[in-house]
Amino acid sequence: MSPAELRDLAIEIARESGELARRRRAEGVSLAATKSSLADIVTEADREVEALIRARLAAERPDDGFLGEESGTGAGTSGITWVVDPIDGTVNYASGIPLYAVSIAAVEGEDPDRWTPLAGAVHSPVVGEMFSAARAEGAFVDGTRLRIAEPGPAGALLATGFGYDPSTHVGDLATVGRVMPIARDLRRGGSAATDLAYVAAGRLDGYFERGLQPWDFAAGALLVTEAGGRFIRPEGADVVRRLNLAGSAELVTELERRILHQP
Structure with a gap:
């Protein structure tokens, strides 16, 4: 086929x-x-x-x-x-x-x-x-x-999710704090596949979340890339809660910088 x-x-x-x-x-x-x-x-x-x-x-x-x-x-x-x-x-x-x-x-x-x-x-x-x-x-x-959106001057409409382990929530909230300066607003829908589909559709500008499993992102990641966007998991395979990023190439680069490299 x-x-x-x-x-x-x-x-x-x-x-x-x-x-x-x-x-x-x-x-x-x-x-x-x-x-x-x-x-x-x-x-x-x-x-x-x-x-x-x-x-x-x-x-x-x-x-x-x-x-x-x-x-x-x-x-x-x-x-x-x-x-x-x-x-x-x-x-x-x-x-x-x-x-x-x-x-x-x-x-x-x-x-x-x-x-x-x-x-x-x-x-x-x-x-x-x-x-x-x-x-x-x-x-x-x-x-x-579908075609992804580029964030406007008001900032990016972003989506995220939080892991089920309560011990990770402090770190997740700290991550939110790092990206909010470039965000117009934040959504937390509860379905990674839907969030990625909405990025592909231009309804969301970008998405970030740690700890996704392959079945969470396999279809959604393809939607994003085929809509002209970028989906990456920038950390090494040994990281238990890997970061997943989606959006335009420019936005993904900025999210990666703010989440992983901003002091």
Whole structure:
């Protein structure tokens, strides 16, 4: 399959699985477990939606690998791996806040620092928007081509997120203090995939957050780069809570300087 065909498959499955997530939320969710902390929850719907995605991909692309937030890895032989977050923004989802997304990406390779993104889809079931991208084909939302924004004279509209570990919050707040001098305002939506999609769409100027997992950014990062932006993880692979930055090239450079190099 070409990247465009992989994108179309991601869109199809994201739409189907997003409808399942929306329907389960309307029926009422139940908490299945906690992960790293009480705030890092997983719902029965997370597991059900990922099982649907994994089954659909296995039927369409049986030789591909799989990396999912809930069910882990599955080796493939094709060189292509699907990186999946069934419900990005689980806390929002469980709390009845309609800001969550299904994120599906196809990449070549297995190491997030070395893989080549091929295709991706980020679907917001409640809003009804489908963001998608294919390598060298551009990024779109429901057929409209996306282009990142350049911050205006009033400053950059930025988004961020905070880790689930309370011990990291002091450092996260210090980071916010470093970037606020160039910010028009700050948003904290609770879904990294959606934040990255909004950067690609020019709704946000930039995004910064530590501690993302590959399934959090795989599709969203491709949206940003295909919309003319830049996505980087500038710290070394041995850093536990790596910084993730997205936006225009100029803004990403300035965010990196302020967060990592400003005294």
